Every structure is written in structure tokens, then in C-alpha cells.
Amino acid sequence: MVKAVVGEESQLQLAEDRLSQSSAPAQVGLVIGKLSSGIDRGFVYDLIPTPQNDAGQSACSVLEPAKDNRKKGSKPKSQSSDSSSSLVIDKDWVAEHARQVSRMMVGGIKVIGIYVWASEVAFKNSTMVLCQTVKGIAEAASLLEDDLDERLLIHICYSPRRWTCRNCTLSSSITSSSLRPCDFKMGRVLTSLQTFKCFYNFDLRLPIYQEKASKSETLVDVLRNGISNYVQELRGAKAMIDGNLVVNDETCTTDGLHEVELLLPFMKDMYIEACSQKDVVGIVSFTGSVCSFSFLNSKEPISQAVADIKDDIIRSLLSRLDIICDEADEDVWPNEDVIRETRNDSSSEKPVSQLVLHSLRRTCNLSLPRRVFVQWLAGTFISDYLQPSETLEVLKDHCVELMCMEAPNDASKILELEEEPVRVTARPFRDVVLPYCSRSSTSQEKSREVTSKGTSQKAIKSSNVNFIAAIIILLLSLLVGTSIFVRKS
Structure with missing residues (x-):
């Protein structure tokens, strides 16, 4: 089980600046990195926000309590609202995003969890929703049956500003006990x-x-x-x-x-x-x-x-x-x-x-489809798949929409290494089977032909021997008869 996580400082700082400058009260996205069971450590390379769905709606929003006429002696509105807010997450859309992004990953780089940008209260009131979202992206991004049964949940709190990381154990029944805190720090990961x-x-x-x-x-x-x-x-x-x-x-x-x-x-x-x-x-x-x-x-x-x-x-x-x-x-x-x-x-x-x-x-x-590679972060690569009728413009669109990165306009950053599909x-x-049968039948016919030729040659040889023997016998008969006739006469 992963007990400590190290995040790429340069990329995570850029993600934090992007989130703080946005006016969104909440955001959800994918955590890209690697979980190494051999050394019980996790590595976070980047955070990718989940784009808006087809209806133009955000995948994550804050649900405030319904406004009603409060009776005398009730709690102030602001205090009640802060303690009751929770997160609404489009779990299916986040899972679909994870499924498509996982195709673009190469060896040693995977979708290893989700992150959420939200207040402390909204996060605590949404534990089950977040666990279900983590399980959904794990199922969508796992193509092999023996993938690790754990993923990361990173919470970026903006009031007060801090990062926390939890290890989510995947099972048939997700409960609050499935989340376990793990050590989290930032450092240089990609350069090594x-x-x-x-x-x-x-x-x-x-x-x-x-x-x-x-x-x-x-x-x-x-x-x-x-x-x-x-x-x-x-x-x-x-x-x-x-x-x-x-x-x-x-x-x-x-x-x-x-x-x-x-x-x-x-x-x-x-x-x-x-x-x-x-x-x-x-x-x-x-x-x-x-x-x-x-x-x-x-x-x-x-x-x-x-x-x-x-x-x-x-x-x-x-x-x-x-x-x-x-x-x-x-x-x-x-x-x-x-x-x-x-x-x-x-x-x-x-x-x-x-x-x-x-x-x-x-x-x-x-x-x-053939595989095409694109330079990503610090010399690493991601990939995409193109049909014979598709151009590199499809690759650029996927990089912008799915990976939230600039379109690779430099041809040297795109590697087309698979020449044949x-x-x-x-x-x-x-x-x-027929070609092999035809070959075998042809070989049988040839063998039969050779056999027939050999038999005919043997027959000819035997007939020649018999003819010569008959002539010799005839000559001997004539010679014997002539000698007997001479003696009698």
C-alpha cells in the first residue's frame, strides 16, 4: 500500500495558481502519475481538470442548502450554509474523461486518482461521492485485471490553503474507512x-x-x-x-x-x-x-x-x-x-x-489505428491513436481537450514511429487449408508419375531381357539340331 506521495513541484504549483485565479467554487480532475507497490510510494506528475460536459456544465459544483423562511432562534444563514454545503459530481463524465486520458498514457504513467478543489466543509460532507468517483475512474481506466486496488484522492483546500492526500482502497463496498491519509510533499520528480x-x-x-x-x-x-x-x-x-x-x-x-x-x-x-x-x-x-x-x-x-x-x-x-x-x-x-x-x-x-x-x-x-507520440513534460511522452483517414489535427485537438495542454505545433515534438498499421x-x-491440400495433392501426383515412370522402365527392361533370352534359346536349338543332322548323315 502506498504510504507516501511525492508531487512534481513545478506542475502542482502551476495547477494551484490556475485554481486560485479561477472563480469556480469547486473543481474536479484527474491525477496523473505512478503508484509503485514495490517501494510503497506514489508519484504525482500533473493534475488535469475534467472539461465541461456536452451541455456545457461543469463536472463539479457546490450544492447549497435550500433557502427557506427560518423561525426565530434559528442559526444565521451564513453559518447554516457553510456547514451544509456539499459537492455534486458528474461521476460518469469524470469516468469517461479518465477512460480517454488513460489511452494517451504510456508505460509508467497512469491515471492514479482524482483531485478536488473545494472548501474543507464541502469536502467532508462529500466523502461518499468522492469515493464513488474514485472507484468509477479506476474501473474506466483499468484495461488489465491485475491493476492495483488503490487510488489517490488529493484535496486542495482554499480556506485555509493546504494540500492533503488520501489513499482510497477500492472494494465492492466503498465506505468512509476506505480513505486513509498518507504523507504528501512536493519535490522534483520528472527530472529524475x-x-x-x-x-x-x-x-x-x-x-x-x-x-x-x-x-x-x-x-x-x-x-x-x-x-x-x-x-x-x-x-x-x-x-x-x-x-x-x-x-x-x-x-x-x-x-x-x-x-x-x-x-x-x-x-x-x-x-x-x-x-x-x-x-x-x-x-x-x-x-x-x-x-x-x-x-x-x-x-x-x-x-x-x-x-x-x-x-x-x-x-x-x-x-x-x-x-x-x-x-x-x-x-x-x-x-x-x-x-x-x-x-x-x-x-x-x-x-x-x-x-x-x-x-x-x-x-x-x-x-x-497507429500510435503517435507527443512530447509532454520534462522529456516524457504521451500518445494518441489515429485512423488511416485522420490527420495530426485530431491529435492536437485531443491534447487540448483531454490533457489541457497547448497544441503541439512543432513537428519535432511529434513522433510517428509506427510506420505500418x-x-x-x-x-x-x-x-x-486448400493451398496446403493443393500442394500435397500436387506432390502426390508427382510421386505417382515418378512411380509410373519407374514401373514402365522396369517393364521395358524385363521385356528386353526376355526377348534376348528367347533369341539365344532359338539359336541354341538350331545349333543342336544342325549338329544332330550332320551326325546321322
């Missing part, structure tokens, strides 16, 4: 981060089962299950950093960019494995290259950077699937290269990502 980069190539072949063997699975379902099964194998991979195998929990002592290479054991051929299963009707080929960054605190072991890289790769793949699903819900085609089913039923109107694959009759191709190809199993 170490940078790690990894290019990871993968080639997954996932079977499509017939309807009787499983439920009606769409392309996204097959991909999501395949990635989930791939998590443990990827996490068990060995790693090399700058050409050296990582074998212990030593810390990183050198500066600069560190190259990470993941070493996986040889995989079994999924085609051969699928051939042995009678209920397989197709194959999904999931291939591509993922670029990943990870940022490590100087007090963390180097193995943590490798773990963050592996988690970031899985999160990146799942984030791309979520984007495809979001666009499918809006009835928007992912790209122009998608091949629709030409059958005359209702499924031909669906995007490829939502097609039921056990009834697939043709090959379907799908390109997932991650591709998905779904094929009926007969299209996979």
Missing part, C-alpha cells in the same frame, strides 16, 4: 525519470470456432480473447536492455534513452494446432509492430521498466480495439480498405469488427 523504448513485433493466429462450439463471437471478441490469453506469455518473456540481459532488480544508473528488446520462446504453429480441431472454421491473423515507451523513477528497480513496457504493449493493443468499438457504435466505418460481406443478410450492413466470424465466407481485412485478417479455414 529514466526513458526506455521498445519496438515489439508480434504475429498471433487465433482460431475461429463454429457456432456450436462457442457463442456468436465477433472479430473484436476473438481479438480481445486472444490478447487476454497472450498476457501471461508476454509477461514471462525475458528482456535485454542496451544489449544486456535483465537478471536482477538492480537500478538504472546511466542516463539517456535505453533500448529494450523482449525475448519470447518459439511459438507453436497455430495452423497445425487448429487443424487438429474439428470445430475450427477459420483463422484470424493478428500481426504488426507496437512502439512502446516507459519511464522509470530513479528509486525503482530496472525490472519495473520491463514490466511497464509489457503492460503498455497490452494496453496499446486493447486501446486500439476500444477505438474500433467506439466507432462501430457510431456506425462509422474504420477505414476504406475494409471488405464487407456480400451476403444478402443483415450482417452485411455491420462493420467488419462486428461481424460474426463463424459464418464468414470471405477474407476480411482490418487496419487498427497493426493489421487483422480473418479467413475461412478452407482458404487456409
Whole structure:
């Protein structure tokens, strides 16, 4: 459990100045940083305010008690109002903000909680609402099942001005006891981060089962299950950093960019494995290259950077699937290269990502969004995902709306490292097997032809031998007969 939290002094001071200059009585937003269970410490890099919702309303407001005609002897209005005020928070909107921001995070940087700008009284009267909001953003931003079951709640009080931090333990039932105070101080955190980069190539072949063997699975379902099964194998991979195998929990002592290479054991051929299963009707080929960054605190072991890289790769793949699903819900085609089913039923109107694959009759191709990186704070990066038809303007808009930062107008601050998109190809199993069958049949025909040629040659040789033997016997017969005739005469 995290017992102490250190915040980046420069960024938190800017956030405090921004809040004090605003006229808003309350504000809620996301805490960006890292919770390290290995050293029981948390690191806060920045605070991002949650933007207004689609109706133009703030995600957090103060609820004052209703005005009524008070009887004689009642408390003064100001005192009653101060002691009864509480916070009203749009929990769903804050959770949606956390979901979209979490996609832009890289290894070692996550949405680790929320902050609230409010008075001491309003904060104390809103403990349950704040805990529920923390739980909501944790569920929305968690793509992996084994994420930490704790988040931070930072309260910035403006009367009197002070910062307090609490650790919120997530459970099925949130109570006031779920909040525990933890030490909080400001210092320099970002300047001591170490940078790690990894290019990871993968080639997954996932079977499509017939309807009787499983439920009606769409392309996204097959991909999501395949990635989930791939998590443990990827996490068990060995790693090399700058050409050296990582074998212990030593810390990183050198500066600069560190190259990470993941070493996986040889995989079994999924085609051969699928051939042995009678209920397989197709194959999904999931291939591509993922670029990943990870940022490590100087007090963390180097193995943590490798773990963050592996988690970031899985999160990146799942984030791309979520984007495809979001666009499918809006009835928007992912790209122009998608091949629709030409059958005359209702499924031909669906995007490829939502097609039921056990009834697939043709090959379907799908390109997932590519990852683009943007410089953020003190040499760190955040990322975004662009469809083939989207430009960098979409990236700039997301930086302004979601991250509350200036649009990156300098091209050198944008890294387009993934040159080829991650591709998905779904094929009926007969299209996979027939080429191998044709090859085997051709080889059988060739062997039969060779065999027939050998047999005919043997037959010819045997017939030639028999002919010569017959001639020799005939000559011997003539010679014997001639000699007998001469003797008699």
C-alpha cells in the first residue's frame, strides 16, 4: 500500500495558481502519475481538470442548502450554509474523461486518482461521492485485471490553503474507512525519470470456432480473447536492455534513452494446432509492430521498466480495439480498405469488427489505428491513436481537450514511429487449408508419375531381357539340331 506521495513541484504549483485565479467554487480532475507497490510510494506528475460536459456544465459544483423562511432562534444563514454545503459530481463524465486520458498514457504513467478543489466543509460532507468517483475512474481506466486496488484522492483546500492526500482502497463496498491519509510533499520528480523504448513485433493466429462450439463471437471478441490469453506469455518473456540481459532488480544508473528488446520462446504453429480441431472454421491473423515507451523513477528497480513496457504493449493493443468499438457504435466505418460481406443478410450492413466470424465466407481485412507520440513534460511522452483517414489535427485537438495542454505545433515534438498499421485478417479455414491440400495433392501426383515412370522402365527392361533370352534359346536349338543332322548323315 502506498504510504507516501511525492508531487512534481513545478506542475502542482502551476495547477494551484490556475485554481486560485479561477472563480469556480469547486473543481474536479484527474491525477496523473505512478503508484509503485514495490517501494510503497506514489508519484504525482500533473493534475488535469475534467472539461465541461456536452451541455456545457461543469463536472463539479457546490450544492447549497435550500433557502427557506427560518423561525426565530434559528442559526444565521451564513453559518447554516457553510456547514451544509456539499459537492455534486458528474461521476460518469469524470469516468469517461479518465477512460480517454488513460489511452494517451504510456508505460509508467497512469491515471492514479482524482483531485478536488473545494472548501474543507464541502469536502467532508462529500466523502461518499468522492469515493464513488474514485472507484468509477479506476474501473474506466483499468484495461488489465491485475491493476492495483488503490487510488489517490488529493484535496486542495482554499480556506485555509493546504494540500492533503488520501489513499482510497477500492472494494465492492466503498465506505468512509476506505480513505486513509498518507504523507504528501512536493519535490522534483520528472527530472529524475529514466526513458526506455521498445519496438515489439508480434504475429498471433487465433482460431475461429463454429457456432456450436462457442457463442456468436465477433472479430473484436476473438481479438480481445486472444490478447487476454497472450498476457501471461508476454509477461514471462525475458528482456535485454542496451544489449544486456535483465537478471536482477538492480537500478538504472546511466542516463539517456535505453533500448529494450523482449525475448519470447518459439511459438507453436497455430495452423497445425487448429487443424487438429474439428470445430475450427477459420483463422484470424493478428500481426504488426507496437512502439512502446516507459519511464522509470530513479528509486525503482530496472525490472519495473520491463514490466511497464509489457503492460503498455497490452494496453496499446486493447486501446486500439476500444477505438474500433467506439466507432462501430457510431456506425462509422474504420477505414476504406475494409471488405464487407456480400451476403444478402443483415450482417452485411455491420462493420467488419462486428461481424460474426463463424459464418464468414470471405477474407476480411482490418487496419487498427497507429500510435503517435507527443512530447509532454520534462522529456516524457504521451500518445494518441489515429485512423488511416485522420490527420495530426485530431491529435492536437485531443491534447487540448483531454490533457489541457497547448497544441503541439512543432513537428519535432511529434513522433510517428509506427510506420505500418497493426493489421487483422480473418479467413475461412478452407482458404487456409486448400493451398496446403493443393500442394500435397500436387506432390502426390508427382510421386505417382515418378512411380509410373519407374514401373514402365522396369517393364521395358524385363521385356528386353526376355526377348534376348528367347533369341539365344532359338539359336541354341538350331545349333543342336544342325549338329544332330550332320551326325546321322
